[in-house]
Amino acid sequence: MSQVRRERGWAVSTATVVEGILNLISRNPKQDSYKMGGTLSYEGKDRSALLSGPADSRPLRQLYISMSDDIIYTGIQNFFVAVNTILWTNVNPDAYIRKTVGIQALFDVAQRLIGEMVGRKDFRLTQFEERIRPAGQIDFADRFFQTSGTGRQRIRNCLELALRLKNLNEIRSDQDEYRRLVGL
Numbered sequence: 001m002s003q004v005r006r007e008r009g010w011a012v013s014t015a016t017v018v019e020g021i022l023n024l025i026s027r028n029p030k031q032d033s034y035k036m037g038g039t040l041s042y043e044g045k046d047r048s049a050l051l052s053g054p055a056d057s058r059p060l061r062q063l064y065i066s067m068s069d070d071i072i073y074t075g076i077q078n079f080f081v082a083v084n085t086i087l088w089t090n091v092n093p094d095a096y097i098r099k100t101v102g103i104q105a106l107f108d109v110a111q112r113l114i115g116e117m118v119g120r121k122d123f124r125l126t127q128f129e130e131r132i133r134p135a136g137q138i139d140f141a142d143r144f145f146q147t148s149g150t151g152r153q154r155i156r157n158c159l160e161l162a163l164r165l166k167n168l169n170e171i172r173s174d175q176d177e178y179r180r181l182v183g184l
Helices: 002-008 014-025 029-036 047-051 061-065 069-088 100-120 125-137 149-162 175-182
Strands: none
Touching: 014 069, 014 100, 029 047, 047 061, 061 069, 069 100, 069 125, 100 125, 100 149, 125 149, 149 175
C-alpha cells in the first residue's frame, strides 16, 4: 500500500468511497438494510420494501429500488472519469482534491450533479465533463485548503461556486479567498 501511495499520491480508504456511494442512494443505509431484511435471492435483498416509509430524495434511490444497478454504476463511473480527467490528472500530487477531504467533497457535489443527470436521464461522460470543466482551474493545493471538516467545506464551496451550484453571497466567511480561487 505504501508503494502505491508514494507512486500515485493516493491515500483514500475504501470506507470513504463506500460511504459516498451509499449517500447517493440512502439517507439511512442501516435502516434500509433492516427494512429489506428477509431472505436473499440471486438478485439480493428485496428492494421493494423501500417504497414504503418516509420519502428519501437521494439522487440514485429510485434507480436502486428498481434494481438499475448498471445505470447507477455508469453514472458514478462517468462522474469520476470526468473528475479524473479534469481535476486529478496533471495536478500537484499533494492537492487536497486527491485526499480524503477532496473525495468527500466530490461526493457532496455528486449529490447535485448526479441528481441533475437523473432528471435529464443522461449519464453520458460528456455531460459530466461539461459540468465539471469550470472547476478545472482551481488550485486545490492552495494553502487555503486543509485536511479537516473545514477543508472539506472549503473544497465543496469552491466546486459549487465554480459549477454555479452556489452563489458567493451564500458563503458567510472567506469570500475574498473564494473569489481568488474560483476567479469570481
